[in-house]
Amino acid sequence: MSKQNNSFMNWLDKRFPVTENLERHLTKHPVPKKVNFFYIFGALLMVIFMVQVITGIWLMMFYTNTEEGAFASVEYIMRDVEYGWLMRYMHSTGASAFFFLMYFHMFRGLLYGSYQKPKELVWLFGCFLLFLLMAEGFLGYVLPWGQMSYWAANVILSLFGAIPVIGPDLQVWIQGDYVLSGATLSRFFALHVVVVPLLMIALVVFHIFALHEVGAGNPEGVDIEKHRDEKGMPLDGAPFHPYKTFSALPAIGIFFVIFFAIVFFVPEGGGYFLEKPNFEEADFLKTPEHIAPVWYYAPFYSILRAITFGIPFLGITSKFLGFIIFAASIAILFVVPWLDRSKVQSIRYKGIYSKIGMILFAASFITLGYLGTKPVNELRTLIAQICTLFYFLPLILMPIYTKYEKTLEVPERL
Amino acid sequence: MSKKIDQNRRRALHITSGIVGAVTVAGFAVPFLSAWNPSEKAKALGASVKFDLSKLEAGAMVVLEWRRTPIFVVHQTSAAIENLPKLDAKVTNPAKEEGITRSANSSYTVLKGVCTHLSCAPKYHPEIEPKAWDQEWLGGFFCPCHGSKFDLAGRVYKGVPAPTNLEVPPHSFDGDVLTIGEVA
Numbered sequence: 001m002s003k004q005n006n007s008f009m010n011w012l013d014k015r016f017p018v019t020e021n022l023e024r025h026l027t028k029h030p031v032p033k034k035v036n037f038f039y040i041f042g043a044l045l046m047v048i049f050m051v052q053v054i055t056g057i058w059l060m061m062f063y064t065n066t067e068e069g070a071f072a073s074v075e076y077i078m079r080d081v082e083y084g085w086l087m088r089y090m091h092s093t094g095a096s097a098f099f100f101l102m103y104f105h106m107f108r109g110l111l112y113g114s115y116q117k118p119k120e121l122v123w124l125f126g127c128f129l130l131f132l133l134m135a136e137g138f139l140g141y142v143l144p145w146g147q148m149s150y151w152a153a154n155v156i157l158s159l160f161g162a163i164p165v166i167g168p169d170l171q172v173w174i175q176g177d178y179v180l181s182g183a184t185l186s187r188f189f190a191l192h193v194v195v196v197p198l199l200m201i202a203l204v205v206f207h208i209f210a211l212h213e214v215g216a217g218n219p220e221g222v223d224i225e226k227h228r229d230e231k232g233m234p235l236d237g238a239p240f241h242p243y244k245t246f247s248a249l250p251a252i253g254i255f256f257v258i259f260f261a262i263v264f265f266v267p268e269g270g271g272y273f274l275e276k277p278n279f280e281e282a283d284f285l286k287t288p289e290h291i292a293p294v295w296y297y298a299p300f301y302s303i304l305r306a307i308t309f310g311i312p313f314l315g316i317t318s319k320f321l322g323f324i325i326f327a328a329s330i331a332i333l334f335v336v337p338w339l340d341r342s343k344v345q346s347i348r349y350k351g352i353y354s355k356i357g358m359i360l361f362a363a364s365f366i367t368l369g370y371l372g373t374k375p376v377n378e379l380r381t382l383i384a385q386i387c388t389l390f391y392f393l394p395l396i397l398m399p400i401y402t403k404y405e406k407t408l409e410v411p412e413r414l
Numbered sequence: 415m416s417k418k419i420d421q422n423r424r425r426a427l428h429i430t431s432g433i434v435g436a437v438t439v440a441g442f443a444v445p446f447l448s449a450w451n452p453s454e455k456a457k458a459l460g461a462s463v464k465f466d467l468s469k470l471e472a473g474a475m476v477v478l479e480w481r482r483t484p485i486f487v488v489h490q491t492s493a494a495i496e497n498l499p500k501l502d503a504k505v506t507n508p509a510k511e512e513g514i515t516r517s518a519n520s521s522y523t524v525l526k527g528v529c530t531h532l533s534c535a536p537k538y539h540p541e542i543e544p545k546a547w548d549q550e551w552l553g554g555f556f557c558p559c560h561g562s563k564f565d566l567a568g569r570v571y572k573g574v575p576a577p578t579n580l581e582v583p584p585h586s587f588d589g590d591v592l593t594i595g596e597v598a
Binding site for chain 2 (some may be wrong): 176177286
């Protein structure tokens with residue numbers, strides 16, 4: 001700990017270790033000197049999380065969580081509340097931005113091996129955060145009680161109903177009614193504004209504590225802890241403040257320029273951020289022509305729909321198998337640290353199979369995302385099935401090819 | 415001063431407090447998890463619906479409401495009962511195992527009145543006469559939204575947008591009383 005020359009800080013630190021923790025987690029925390037563009041998404045995620053929390057609290061002040069009042073209260077926020085439209089569009093655009101940043105942040109992790117020993121827990125907490133974010137987004141999308149809120153929720157809840165034996169009862173229990181109704185809406189509201197955000201905050205803290213224990217990575221996969229100066233500062237590292245804080249500021253600025261350009265000029269994102277049927281109140285007798293998820297769920301929804309076959313002799317329907325594969329597509333990310341057997345961290349020093357695998361994985365994810373927003377036909381289903389295969393294969397085969405492929409020598413210094 | 419720690423006593427205390435703690439948590443979980451079950455109000459609204467069939471003459475249909483879904487109850491004419499097997503070749507899934515009327519009764523048909531295509535309400539057309547949508551119409555349901563055709567037992571014709579037969583809700587007959595929502 002540095003010398004205290006401020007008597008107030010001195011008094012405080014003896015009772016509550018502010019300086020020690022600030023130094024450990026913020027000011028003196030060493031980070032690699034050279035990183036690239038991909039390393040900004042973590043900071044931006046913190047920023048967008050704060051945007052969501054603040055706009056969410058303000059929306060909650062005007063929203064009504066009943067079947068009768070929900071849709072009208074959203075219109076009230078949009079038309080009558082001063083700057084209500086800004087709060088709502090920031091929140092809805094924020095949801096899309098959250099996923100966009102999350103996907104890039106995780107892809108960075110996959111590219112540069114940010115999950116490898118000893119960073120397994122950093123990655124694991126991150127995967128839990130992705131899962132919670134998906135739950136949070138789904139719950140939030142139901143709240144405006146528009147047509148797409150209602151029918152998309154019906155599709156997802158009926159997946160629970162497809163589980164053999166316990167499914168139908170489980171679905172009724174989650175809904176709190178025999179059909180999706182106001183009972184469902186009000187419990188989703190409680191989960192969306194209290195339960196899931198609290199868990200997310202806890203996991204963000206865990207994610208960062210674990211990261212600061214093992215140290216941030218870099219695109220080269222060089223261990224900066226190996227070479228230190230006489231004060232113990234890694235030679236290839238720099239203190240977080242002011243080096244990282246100030247280099248993040250322009251990025252945050254640029255991010256907000258893009259963010260607000262969307263909020264002000266294309267808040268609906270051409271029907272991809274806010275879907276058109278959601279401007280009509282939920283009607284349980286009228287299904288929309290085409291039920292499509294918001295873009296950020298599209299890749300996973302595509303995987304769900306690609307499973308058009310069941311396992312009849314095990315009594316597994318196509319719908320339930322779809323649910324299993326859909327769940328597996330997220331679950332498999334959790335075990336990536338134990339699938340990668342490579343001696344090197346970064347894709348830069350990995351072999352050709354890792355590179356091909358990463359390209360196939362990313363291309364499949366994007367293609368699945370495109371297909372998920374379109375109505376099904378035979379050709380699209382076939383492409384989705386192929387892409388589902390190429391989403392899983394690079395990960396499933398990882399233990400084999402990462403062990404045997406030829407890797408390059410990683411330099412000592414960054 | 416140091417007294418020897420009685421490890422057995424300590425282990426016994428650990429185990430008993432662990433069990434008591436687990437039972438307490440499990441016990442208190444019951445009310446919180448049960449609160450998610452359908453409330454008495456939701457149960458009342460979702461309860462089974464009874465209907466006296468003696469009021470329904472042959473060839474007529476009545477629309478009941480059960481769990482926010484319209485339920486079609488059709489009293490089939492003897493002509494309809496004769497005609498239904500003739501349509502086996504024209505429908506996607508003849509559903510022979512469900513019986514001619516697809517219900518637990520040989521003269522009534524009970525269906526969810528929701529088109530299996532996009533949930534529009536199919537219209538009841540029991541007349542046996544040429545229609546704009548079918549020159550050999552033997553009576554059935556026609557969905558005005560996208561032209562799906564079903565026969566009087568709710569079986570979907572081939573070559574229309576709806577993929578499956580109209581759904582049969584759980585139901586039971588007790589003399590003249592039809593109960594929707596309960597299987598006998």
